[in-house]
Amino acid sequence: MKKIIKLEGLCCANCAAKIEEGVRKTGGVKEVSLSFMTQRLTIEAEDGREEEVVEAARRIARKIEPEAGFKVLR
Amino acid sequence: MTKKQKIMVFRLAASAVFFIAAVLLEGKSYYAWILFLLAYGAAGYDIPVKACRNIATGQVFDENFLMTIATFGAIIVGSLEEAVAVMLFYQVGELFSDYAVNKSRKSIQELMDINPEYANLLRDGAEERVEPYEVELGDRILIRPGEKVPLDGVVIKGNSSLDTKALTGESMPTEVEAGSRVVSGSINLSGVLEVETTSLFDDSTVAKILELVENASSRKAKAETFITRFARVYTPIVVVLALALAIFPPLFQGGGWGTWIYRACSFLVVSCPCALVISVPLSFFGGLGAASRNGILLKGSNYLEAVANLDTVVFDKTGTLTTGRFQVTDVAPTHGDREALLELAALLEHHSNHPIALSVKEAYGKAVDVERIGQVEEISGYGIHGQVRIGKDWHELYIGNRKLMERQQIKVDTPSEIVGTTLYLADGREYLGAVVISDAVRSDVPEALGGLRSQGVKKLVMLTGDKEEVGRAVGERLGLDLVYGNLLPGDKVFWVEELLKKKPFGKTLAFVGDGINDAPVLARADIGIAMGGIGSDAAVEAADVVIMEDEPSKIVDTIQIARKTMGIVRQNIIFAIGVKVLVLVLVAFGYASMWAAVFGDVGVSVLAVINAMRALTYKKMPSREQ
Numbered sequence: 001m002k003k004i005i006k007l008e009g010l011c012c013a014n015c016a017a018k019i020e021e022g023v024r025k026t027g028g029v030k031e032v033s034l035s036f037m038t039q040r041l042t043i044e045a046e047d048g049r050e051e052e053v054v055e056a057a058r059r060i061a062r063k064i065e066p067e068a069g070f071k072v073l074r
Numbered sequence: 075m076t077k078k079q080k081i082m083v084f085r086l087a088a089s090a091v092f093f094i095a096a097v098l099l100e101g102k103s104y105y106a107w108i109l110f111l112l113a114y115g116a117a118g119y120d121i122p123v124k125a126c127r128n129i130a131t132g133q134v135f136d137e138n139f140l141m142t143i144a145t146f147g148a149i150i151v152g153s154l155e156e157a158v159a160v161m162l163f164y165q166v167g168e169l170f171s172d173y174a175v176n177k178s179r180k181s182i183q184e185l186m187d188i189n190p191e192y193a194n195l196l197r198d199g200a201e202e203r204v205e206p207y208e209v210e211l212g213d214r215i216l217i218r219p220g221e222k223v224p225l226d227g228v229v230i231k232g233n234s235s236l237d238t239k240a241l242t243g244e245s246m247p248t249e250v251e252a253g254s255r256v257v258s259g260s261i262n263l264s265g266v267l268e269v270e271t272t273s274l275f276d277d278s279t280v281a282k283i284l285e286l287v288e289n290a291s292s293r294k295a296k297a298e299t300f301i302t303r304f305a306r307v308y309t310p311i312v313v314v315l316a317l318a319l320a321i322f323p324p325l326f327q328g329g330g331w332g333t334w335i336y337r338a339c340s341f342l343v344v345s346c347p348c349a350l351v352i353s354v355p356l357s358f359f360g361g362l363g364a365a366s367r368n369g370i371l372l373k374g375s376n377y378l379e380a381v382a383n384l385d386t387v388v389f390d391k392t393g394t395l396t397t398g399r400f401q402v403t404d405v406a407p408t409h410g411d412r413e414a415l416l417e418l419a420a421l422l423e424h425h426s427n428h429p430i431a432l433s434v435k436e437a438y439g440k441a442v443d444v445e446r447i448g449q450v451e452e453i454s455g456y457g458i459h460g461q462v463r464i465g466k467d468w469h470e471l472y473i474g475n476r477k478l479m480e481r482q483q484i485k486v487d488t489p490s491e492i493v494g495t496t497l498y499l500a501d502g503r504e505y506l507g508a509v510v511i512s513d514a515v516r517s518d519v520p521e522a523l524g525g526l527r528s529q530g531v532k533k534l535v536m537l538t539g540d541k542e543e544v545g546r547a548v549g550e551r552l553g554l555d556l557v558y559g560n561l562l563p564g565d566k567v568f569w570v571e572e573l574l575k576k577k578p579f580g581k582t583l584a585f586v587g588d589g590i591n592d593a594p595v596l597a598r599a600d601i602g603i604a605m606g607g608i609g610s611d612a613a614v615e616a617a618d619v620v621i622m623e624d625e626p627s628k629i630v631d632t633i634q635i636a637r638k639t640m641g642i643v644r645q646n647i648i649f650a651i652g653v654k655v656l657v658l659v660l661v662a663f664g665y666a667s668m669w670a671a672v673f674g675d676v677g678v679s680v681l682a683v684i685n686a687m688r689a690l691t692y693k694k695m696p697s698r699e700q
Contacts, residue, residue, distance in 0.1 A: 011172055012137070014136075014352075017305065036355050037356065038361040039179075040289075
């Protein structure tokens with residue numbers, strides 16, 4: 001399943017790269033892409049592990065860029 | 075500006091005031107250092123705070139940490155003034171690039187401001203304002219002037235013109251009347267329209283386009299991955315070098331710890347990779363934005379990279395190079411004018427509903443005088459024989475294929491066309507001339523092909539399911555390099571694969587189709603380009619690049635946008651890495667101060683961002699036809 005998350009207020013391109021890298025290393029993630037410009041984090045998660053992956057991503061994002069929001073779009 | 079940015083401006087102004095006062099007082103008063111500290115605090119009190127917090131969560135080597143160490147180090151070795159200046163300029167640079175990024179984000183959003191907010195639903199005669207996704211298939215909606223068309227549909231009542239600029243890049247409004255299709259996302263300009271919807275919101279053109287654009291930056295170009303990878307190794311390397319610089323030279327050469335620590339701190343200032351990491355995606359984003367403003371949607375920045383290296387372009391014939399509709403393409407009377415011959419043809423074909431007859435009537439374009447038509451008989455497989463009044467006399471006319479002329483023993487002296495169908499006209503036994511009907515080549519195809527050649531595309535190929543001779547004739551007229559005819563959809567994949575094998579290394583191949591029946595080929599090519607994206611879900615789905623309107627010349631625009639974007643990306647990468655390395659070398663040998671290091675960081679960032687924003691603008695080159 002594809003999960004799309006909006007990171008409103010993401011303001012550092014390098015942090016974006018780090019968040020993407022962090023999420024990539026999380027278990028259950030097949031594909032991930034974080035666009036700094038559109039502030040969209042797109043995660044292709046293994047079926048059934050979507051919730052777990054989104055939570056992990058939330059933790060990673062908060063750690064690296066606490067100022068940015070974290071809103072699951074779908 | 076956002077609220078955060080406004081606060082920052084205030085802080086920086088305060089810091090600058092303290093800083094200037096401190097510089098003026100320096101040497102005159104012992105207390106100048108208090109003012110320096112105030113200036114430092116106002117500009118960057120949050121940097122050390124963030125650094126500590128990040129270290130607590132296990133992240134070293136972020137820019138906050140680096141700036142903290144660098145400035146504290148400078149303070150310790152007694153360069154208070156420079157420490158404050160570095161912090162001040164670092165923050166100014168951050169603010170500026172933040173502002174630039176927000177601005178370009180906004181300009182893209184405005185560009186894609188096609189999302190309709192509401193629909194005026196007609197229910198039992200009463201009108202109700204609802205969310206577009208609440209409208210069901212076949213519902214009636216009302217669209218007033220100035221409103222966006224919320225869903226795809228067909229006009230039931232009313233006339234108006236629609237602005238589709240945001241969708242197609244086409245600035246001429248389209249006229250619509252009862253029976254016309256309307257596309258969601260266009261803006262109603264003049265009259266009130268009543269529309270019956272033909273799609274749900276989720277399946278509508280506007281939803282599809284928005285989805286595509288928002289997902290576009292998730293497929294990253296090689297240059298983008300390269301730069302993030304580079305950044306990951308760059309920072310640790312520079313930090314290690316800084317450490318070595320602080321320890322080894324004073325240890326082995328003796329003395330001057332302060333000098334070397336100062337140089338090491340300057341290293342840390344340059345070690346932040348932000349300039350690199352920010353400018354590349356920003357340039358690509360700008361390029362994608364410039365393309366969509368011109369009615370060209372790309373599904374990722376990797377396709378910009380690919381389009382910039384186009385070597386082979388393979389076209390589908392029908393519907394892509396040609397309009398796919400039969401039209402009168404030539405009128406050749408033996409004597410007299412073309413209009414008169416076409417009028418006779420239109421008179422004879424008046425009662426027929428055959429596609430050929432329709433094309434003839436369309437080409438004539440005027441209503442015929444029915445009084446002039448007498449007895450008409452259709453001769454199946456041959457054509458039409460009819461009586462037409464010319465002047466005062468009735469004439470026996472024949473119109474049809476060559477077999478008809480032979481049957482009537484009429485001598486024909488027009489060579490028959492390979493492409494399309496030729497209609498011959500005769501008055502009794504006298505041959506009058508011919509009307510050629512064929513699938514017309516799109517008007518901007520010659521311009522498109524010329525443009526592709528001048529952009530360095532080496533091979534132009536046409537694949538067609540049509541007869542080989544027909545393909546050849548069209549290909550020859552257009553100056554294509556290769557033509558393959560009699561192809562089934564599977565054969566097209568085969569030929570594209572053959573061509574893929576032949577193209578030079580590092581170059582790319584694009585297939586251009588109308589998205590109907592050619593999904594496998596679109597997928598097989600390096601770049602699948604679908605034309606006529608408006609209203610064709612299949613095209614939007616299967617292709618990598620969608621050209622919203624049937625204009626092959628937009629491929630040339632795509633190449634130009636892609637090349638410009640890639641140029642900017644290359645400049646930024648070389649410029650940023652080059653300046654950083656240069657500054658590092660100069661600093662290491664003591665030829666540059668921390669000021670140069672600040673330029674190496676934020677200065678480069680700002681310049682790279684400004685350069686990146688150039689990618690957003692694209693001006694169509696003056697017509698390439700002349």
